[in-house]
Amino acid sequence: MKIAMMSFAHLHAVSYIRALKQLDGVEVIASDPDHSSRPEGEIGGPSLAAELGVDYYDDYATLLAQRPDGVIICSENAKHRELTELAAAAGAHVMSEKPIATSTADARAMIEACRKADRYLMVAYPVRFSSAFAATKAAYDAGSLGQVLAVTGTNNGRIPLDARSWFVDPELAGGGSLADHTVHVADLLDSLFDGTRAAEVYASVNKILHADKVEVETGGLVSIRYANGVLATIDCSWSKPPNYPTWGGLTLQLVGTGGIADMDAFNSRVDGFSELDRKSLWLAYGRDADAQLVGEFVSAIREGRPPQPDGEAGLRSMEIVEAAYQSVRTGAPVAIG
Amino acid sequence: MAESAPPFTVGMVGAGSIARVHLSSWLSLGVRVLVYAPHDPAPLLSEVGGGEAVGSLDELLSRVDAVDVVTPTTSHAEVVRAAAAAGRHVLCEKPFALTSAEAEGMIAACADAGVQLYPAHVVRYFPEYVTMHDAVTAGKIGEIAVQRFTRAGSRPVREWYLDDALSGGIVIDQSIHDLDFARWNAGEVATVFARDTGSDPAVPVRSCQVILTHTSGAISYVNGTWARPGTKFRTTFQIAGTGGLLQHDSAEHRPLVVDGGRADEAGTGLLPDISLGESPYLTEIREFHAAFTRNEPTRVTADDGLAAVRIAEAAAESIRTGQPVRLAAGTTTAPTPAEEATR
Numbered sequence: 157m158k159i160a161m162m163s164f165a166h167l168h169a170v171s172y173i174r175a176l177k178q179l180d181g182v183e184v185i186a187s188d189p190d191h192s193s194r195p196e197g198e199i200g201g202p203s204l205a206a207e208l209g210v211d212y213y214d215d216y217a218t219l220l221a222q223r224p225d226g227v228i229i230c231s232e233n234a235k236h237r238e239l240t241e242l243a244a245a246a247g248a249h250v251m252s253e254k255p256i257a258t259s260t261a262d263a264r265a266m267i268e269a270c271r272k273a274d275r276y277l278m279v280a281y282p283v284r285f286s287s288a289f290a291a292t293k294a295a296y297d298a299g300s301l302g303q304v305l306a307v308t309g310t311n312n313g314r315i316p317l318d319a320r321s322w323f324v325d326p327e328l329a330g331g332g333s334l335a336d337h338t339v340h341v342a343d344l345l346d347s348l349f350d351g352t353r354a355a356e357v358y359a360s361v362n363k364i365l366h367a368d369k370v371e372v373e374t375g376g377l378v379s380i381r382y383a384n385g386v387l388a389t390i391d392c393s394w395s396k397p398p399n400y401p402t403w404g405g406l407t408l409q410l411v412g413t414g415g416i417a418d419m420d421a422f423n424s425r426v427d428g429f430s431e432l433d434r435k436s437l438w439l440a441y442g443r444d445a446d447a448q449l450v451g452e453f454v455s456a457i458r459e460g461r462p463p464q465p466d467g468e469a470g471l472r473s474m475e476i477v478e479a480a481y482q483s484v485r486t487g488a489p490v491a492i493g
Numbered sequence: 494m495a496e497s498a499p500p501f502t503v504g505m506v507g508a509g510s511i512a513r514v515h516l517s518s519w520l521s522l523g524v525r526v527l528v529y530a531p532h533d534p535a536p537l538l539s540e541v542g543g544g545e546a547v548g549s550l551d552e553l554l555s556r557v558d559a560v561d562v563v564t565p566t567t568s569h570a571e572v573v574r575a576a577a578a579a580g581r582h583v584l585c586e587k588p589f590a591l592t593s594a595e596a597e598g599m600i601a602a603c604a605d606a607g608v609q610l611y612p613a614h615v616v617r618y619f620p621e622y623v624t625m626h627d628a629v630t631a632g633k634i635g636e637i638a639v640q641r642f643t644r645a646g647s648r649p650v651r652e653w654y655l656d657d658a659l660s661g662g663i664v665i666d667q668s669i670h671d672l673d674f675a676r677w678n679a680g681e682v683a684t685v686f687a688r689d690t691g692s693d694p695a696v697p698v699r700s701c702q703v704i705l706t707h708t709s710g711a712i713s714y715v716n717g718t719w720a721r722p723g724t725k726f727r728t729t730f731q732i733a734g735t736g737g738l739l740q741h742d743s744a745e746h747r748p749l750v751v752d753g754g755r756a757d758e759a760g761t762g763l764l765p766d767i768s769l770g771e772s773p774y775l776t777e778i779r780e781f782h783a784a785f786t787r788n789e790p791t792r793v794t795a796d797d798g799l800a801a802v803r804i805a806e807a808a809a810e811s812i813r814t815g816q817p818v819r820l821a822a823g824t825t826t827a828p829t830p831a832e833e834a835t836r
Contacts, residue, residue, distance in 0.1 A: 305690040306700035308643065308716055312733070358686050358817065362710045364638035365735055375639040375733070377704045377714050379688060387688045389702045389714055393639045395733030409643075411690075411700045411718050416645065487684070487817060 157454060160224035161186035162216060162239050163231035164200040166253045167319050168280065168446070172228055173208045175447035179454055184210045187219035190231075195321050220246035226457050228280070228450070229253060232328040233335070237262040244273035251278040251453045251463070255339045255477060256470030258330025263474045267467040278453050278463040279470035281343040283406055283421050285448035289344055292408065292419045296348050302414025304348075307388035309341030313404025315366050315374060315394040324370040332372025334361055334484075335477050337392035342380070342473040343465055344408055349384055353472055356381045358489040359480035365395060378480045383493075401436035500525040501786055504557030504581070506550065506572050507564035508534035509651070511586055511613075515561055516541045518778035529553040530564075554579035559609075559785045565653050566591055566660060573599045577606040582785045584778075586613045588669050588805060589798040591661040596802045600795045611781055611791055612798025616670040617677065618777040620770060621741045625732060628739055629678050635736025637679045637711045642671035645718035646726035648697065657692050663701045664689065664812070665805040668717035671730075672808070673793075673801040675705055675713040678732065682800075683708045686817040687808035697721050703808050 159176055161169050161184065169186075176184045186208075191201030205212035213219040220227075220242060226249040229239045236252045243250050250270055256279045257263040270277035283289055295301060316323040316336065323329050329336065346352075357380050361373035375393040382388065396404045406421040428437035456463035479490040501524050505512060508530035516537065519526045526544040528534045529552070538544045547553045550572070554560065560576035562569055562585040570590050576583045583603060589596040589612050603610035616622050629637065644667055653659040660666045664687060676682055684706040690699055698720050705713040731740040748769050783789040807818040 302698075305696070305698055306702065306716075306718070308702070308714075310641070356815075358704070360684070360686070360704050360706045360712045362638060362706075362712055364636055364710055365733065367735075375712060377639070377712050379686060379702060379704055381688060387690060387700070387702055389704065389716065391639065391641060391714060393733060395639050395731075395738065397737050400738070411645075411698060411720065413696060413698050414721070416718070416720055416724065489686075489815060489817075 157181055157458065158183045158185065158222065158224045159454065160219050160222065160227045160248065161210070162219065162227050162229045162243065163190065163235070164188040164204055165190065165232045165320065165322060166230040168253055169228070169230035170204070170208065171446040172230070172450050173210055175444065175450045176454070177209070178447065179451065182454060185213065185219060185222055185224065186210050187213045187216055189215050198320060216242055220248065224248050226251065226453060228453070232322045232325075233330045234258045234328045237266050240266040240277065241269045244269045244275045247273065247275065249276040249453075249457050251280055251450075252470070253280045254343070254470070255330065255335060256467065256474050258335070260471060260474050260478050263467065263471040267471060270467060276456060276462050277467035278456070279465050279467065280449055281340065281465050282445040282449045283340055283344060284347055284465060285443075285445040285452065286421045287443045288419050288421045288423065289347075292410070292417060293348060295417055296410065300414060301410055301412030301417055304386060304410045304412040306411040307345060307386060308409045309344070309388060309407065310391040311337040311340045311404070311406045312391060312393050312395045313337065314396045314398055314400055315370070317366075317369065324372050326372050329372070331477070331481060332363075332370065333374050333392050333394040334359065334376040334378065334480055337394070338376070338378050338390050338477055338480060339473040340406055341390045341392075341408065342476045343469060345382070345386075345388060346465065346469050346472050349382060349386065351469065351472065352382050352384045354380045354476045354479065354492050355383045356489050356491050357476055357479035357483055359483045361484050365393070378476070380476060399435065402438040501559075501782070502527065502557045503559050503561050504529065504553040505544070505561045505563060506530065506553065507562065508532060508537040509563060509565075512537060512563040513541060514772065514774040515563055515778060516544050518772065518775040519561070519782075520544065521775060522779060522782055524782065527553050527557055550575060554581060557581060559584065562586060566666070570595045570599050573610065574602045577602040577608050577610075580606055580608060582609040584611050584613055584781050585798070587798065587801070588612075588661065588665050589802050591665060593799060593803045593806050596799045600799060603795065609784060610795040611784065612793060612795065612801070613777060614670065614673045614793045614797065614801065615773055615777050616674055617793050618773040618780070620773065621743075621746070622674060622730070625730065625739050625741065626674075626678060629732060629734070633737065634732060634734030634739055637709070637732060637734045639733045640675055640679060640711065640713040641716075641729070641731045642675060642713070643716040643718075643729045644668065644671055645720055645724065647722050647724045648699065648719035650722075655692070655694050661805070662689065662692055662809065663699050663717045663719055664703065664808045665802070667719070668701055668703060668715050668808075669801050669805045671715040671717070672703065672705070672804045673797060675715060676707075676800060676804065677797070679707045679709060679711040679713060681708040682706070682804050682820055684817050684819050685804060685807035685811055687811040689812045701808070701812070705804070
């Protein structure tokens with residue numbers, strides 16, 4: 157089994173490659189042709205490949221000529237479509253970093269490209285694979301919450317400026333915190349509600365945090381009414397301070413007729429304080445969701461079954477983001493469907 | 494206080510659950526309390542161990558210095574107007590009223606009579622909220638960008654709460670605490686969008702979700718939940734600003750937890766909270782007592798009570814229409830934290 161990494165623009169490429177290398181019988185190759193045009197100090201290209209111990213190719217054509225079974229796309233969001241089309245045409249199954257794309261049109265084109273080539277399309281939503289969400293989904297599926305009526309989700313993090321500047325580029329990223337963070341929570345609800353689509357979306361955003369540094373929104377609240385009647389609000393803000401002890405976090409609260417469930421996806425940790433560094437310590441333990449995620453992609457290819465979350469799931473969370481931006485422009489709720 | 498001085502006398506109207514905490518607070522300040530309620534207040538008086546029952550509202554108004562209105566919401570206006578007409582200062586439980594028009598009428602009646610009027614927005618007196626607000630006002634987290642407030646507990650058992658015509662529903666009855674606080678922190682509200690799971694009494698859970706856009710550009714999420722009987726009361730907030738973050742979760746920040754080794758009747762395995770420090774209700778009542786007796790300033794005013802009703806009213810309209818509701822400029826007139834800091 158050969159897996160090719162297309163681009164190191166998203167640094168999840170590093171954790172995915174490390175996880176892939178732990179799997180038996182998986183060879184990892186990579187290409188990062190845009191590395192030389194990145195701002196100074198942003199790692200990538202052959203030197204990062206060497207550090208990770210994977211074979212490197214200078215361009216995507218040569219990479220795909222190695223006939224990988226699957227590719228993982230860690231490019232800038234706006235390039236997911238182009239690379240998916242290249243990979244599918246070359247006969248590779250595709251896992252794209254989230255969000256699936258920067259528009260529903262691109263997402264649909266990606267689904268179509270993979271369908272035509274008879275290849276799988278998966279979207280990288282690691283929180284689906286966290287032990288916290290697995291337990292939440294088990295409780296939900298077992299009916300212990302009764303009928304879930306309302307959900308509050310939060311995905312707050314530090315502004316992703318340090319490692320990669322494209323994250324705050326409206327064209328390359330497809331927006332700011334709303335595009336970056338809404339989809340993680342939306343995907344969990346997509347899993348819980350078995351692909352139920354959003355019916356109507358309202359959003360309010362602002363740019364008070366880091367106002368002097370970026371053009372995109374940094375704060376946002378997204379209200380969703382799902383087709384099954386569930387109400388959800390997602391706080392997608394980049395509101396963790398730059399020196400916060402960890403990158404951020406994700407929480408989900410489900411309010412049901414049978415009870416209230418509170419999930420904190422990153423609560424399996426040891427807290428502490430380092431006098432040496434004069435800062436708090438957050439030491440995570442437990443299941444590595446990134447490893448589970450790439451494991452699902454590899455297993456699905458091996459077993460000849462479509463992986464989840466698939467392109468359709470990615471499209472459904474993209475629909476919410478697109479409607480949210482439309483709501484921000486119009487100031488009114490936007491119907492989907 | 495000299496023994497010969499007549500004690501300050503408060504007339505409490507109503508004998509429900511809030512009446513209990515108000516009565517004990519007034520009594521602990523050495524205030525004489527007369528209580529009038531359509532239903533016999535004797536059980537309340539004997540439970541709290543103080544206060545005197547009177548037979549009519551008129552008798553109460555003729556014998557007191559100030560009136561504490563702790564009746565169901567729909568009768569607030571009538572009692573407040575009667576108190577104002579009798580020339581008595583008024584403390585009125587939140588919400589002031591179910592409509593801003595009614596709240597405006599209450600304020601006008603008290604202004605015309607030259608008496609003080611305050612809304613009992615007690616969350617402004619809860620120590621964790623006071624500590625947070627003081628830090629915000631002191632600029633410790635810079636300019637506010639995104640706020641979240643949640644408030645959840647067992648669905649009220651008294652039937653009038655469940656009838657939207659009487660209580661106004663969860664937004665105006667419960668979430669108004671957080672709507673008021675969001676505005677206290679981040680200033681005027683420009684736009685309100687809200688959704689609600691509905692008021693069907695057969696469904697044991699009700700939850701509302703409100704998004705406020707402040708004129709400053711800050712955004713606030715307010716979430717209220719009435720859940721199954723036995724659900725432990727819980728509040729959380731997170732305030733994110735340009736200079737940092739403030740957060741609190743009543744389920745986590747507990748100075749003492751006692752595990753009795755057995756689940757309670759609701760099967761939740763939880764024992765009642767042990768309250769440490771002064772009751773926020775006493776802090777609140779002390780401040781209003783000082784205002785009534787010595788004209789001292791209060792942290793919450795009648796205009797704040799009106800503004801909170803306006804925001805809740807807008808949320809109710811948004812729930813009804815499905816559309817965001819814009820509040821006219823100047824509809825709410827809270828000082829910004831910056832203005833407050835310079836006072």
